[in-house]
Amino acid sequence: MRFLTQIYRAMRDALGDDFPIGLKLNSSDGVEGGFSEQDALSVIETMAAMGLDLVEISGGTYTKPPVDVVDGVDPRRGTIFFLDFARRLQGRVDIPVL
Numbered sequence: 001m002r003f004l005t006q007i008y009r010a011m012r013d014a015l016g017d018d019f020p021i022g023l024k025l026n027s028s029d030g031v032e033g034g035f036s037e038q039d040a041l042s043v044i045e046t047m048a049a050m051g052l053d054l055v056e057i058s059g060g061t062y063t064k065p066p067v068d069v070v071d072g073v074d075p076r077r078g079t080i081f082f083l084d085f086a087r088r089l090q091g092r093v094d095i096p097v098l
Contacts, residue, residue: 001043008050022098023047024056027085037085041092048093056098057082057089 004023011021025043029035044055059082086097 001046004043004047005050008047008052012051017051020053021051022054022056023052024058027057027059027082030059037088040085041089044089045092048095052095054096054098055089055093057086059085 008021008023012019015021023044025040026035027040028037040057044052047055089097
């Protein structure tokens with residue numbers, strides 16, 4: 001998180017308060033002991049409090065994708081990737097969640 005906050009501060013200083021800045025972040029890497037949903041919530045809440053304008057949710061890794069996808073939809077659930085996480089996040093931050 002320190003890396004992200006330092007980069008964000010430098011971008012904000014260079015670009016000003018009116019320039020929109022977004023972040024794409026894993027909701028979880030799906031690896032035991034790795035980056036968890038709770039880690040993601042903490043990072044996003046911190047960044048939103050700093051003035052982040054929007055966040056895009058992703059997840060998994062190249063070696064451990066979250067699910068097999070057909071046209072962007074999880075065929076096992078018939079819904080959009082990371083929808084449950086995005087809904088939880090929406091109640092915790094006041095920025096758009098993609």
